[in-house]
Amino acid sequence: MSIKDKKIGFIGLGTMGAPMARNIKKAGFSLGVYNRTESRAEAFRDEGAAVYYAPWELAEDCDIIIIMVTGPEALLEITGAIQEVLKTGKTVINMSTVSIDATMQAAEIVQSRGAEFVDAPVSGSKKPAEEGALVILAGADSRLLDELQPLFESMGRDIVCCGEVGYGTRMKLVINMLLGNMMASFAEALVFGRRTGLAFETILQTITAGALGSPLFKIKGQAISEGNYTKNFPVDLIFKDLNLVLHEAGKVGTPLPLASATREAYSGTVGLGLGNEDMAALVKYYEKIADIKIVDGGK
Incomplete structure (x- = not known):
């Protein structure tokens, strides 16, 4: 299956997450969104995105799940909430800025279910996020990064391969x-x-x-x-x-x-x-x- 045929789920529609999600949709991907404050997610409905009211519902329905939240605790809360619906064939991408420990804990949760995990925080602020000009600091297997490149290119102008999982966070x-x-x-x-x-x-x-x-x-x-x-x-x-x-x-x-x-x-x-x-x-x-x-x- 081509990555363009996969459904992308985006969790976390804050200052950075909302424009990143919009650029994914503009690039032609099928998009689903979830945000704890529901009104932020509802704003995407008119843009053609599916809106979910629980993170596990999004993760169950989507092939690739992107997480963009405010810190380590939120990342681990989300990965814990979606754990039971993860399986082989799904990919979770953390783009939040968190600790190395939280990155590795999240990776362990995801990989224990047979899914793949990518560590891909971003360098840039609101304006580069809106312009699709972020620098993506990716940590994962090079094969997986190659597959995800069209998705990353919808959000960023440069994708830096930093090494294995955890090195994007570093x-x-x-x-x-x-x-x-x-x-x-x-x-x-x-x-x-x-x-x-x-x-x-x-x-x-x-x-x-x-x-x-x-x-x-x-x-x-x-x-x-x-x-x-x-x-x-x-x-x-x-x-x-x-x-x-x-x-x-x-x-x-x-x-x-x-x-x-x-x-x-x-x-x-x-x-x-x-x-x-x-x-x-x-x-x-x-x-x-x-x-x-x-x-x-x-x-």
Whole structure:
């Protein structure tokens, strides 16, 4: 059976999951969806997707089940809920950012039923998800990844084969550690520069024009200049991911002093009640502890 003839089930229709599921449907796949908040799933009915009201119902009816949830506990809850209907011929793909332990536990649950498991978290935020331009960090048998390539291409512009199951998660934690550290360094640079008297626009132009320029700094710098903290990748989730990183680092005996300091900065941002804002809101934490406003004249 061609992958185009298989029914795809998508569990988790949040900020990332909803546009990913829509791109699967746009690519011509048969799609079924489930979300704990039913209204998010119902929105897909008019787009031609089947709507399910329990994860096990979706898993029973679909050949390939994609899971895109917020963390390890949710992943294991879902895999436990669908376990009894899994069988040989079905494939479960976890695209959530979770711990290595949770990935391997989920894989064991799925594989114990004769189904196949793919570890495929993504790098990218809301806009790349909407554009089908995510980077997919896949961990699985190369044969299986080859079969799934048309499905992955509906959601992403690059598919990176990281190794066996568990190695996609390892790569995602590396990427998100770097992302968190970069955002923290950027926020510190903006606050320090403003405190010395530099104009915000001068700092931003210089950073983005030179060798240090990156899409992250350009996008987040523009958002900060506009005071737009609508979530693309919320503070709560990068804080969660940094906790996962430091947990894994402790297990393998690797000190991460910079990531540890970054985690504390995000913890402070959560403490300010900004967990549901975009990660760029980290700059508000630095503004508070430095007693300065970096936009609109500073102090």
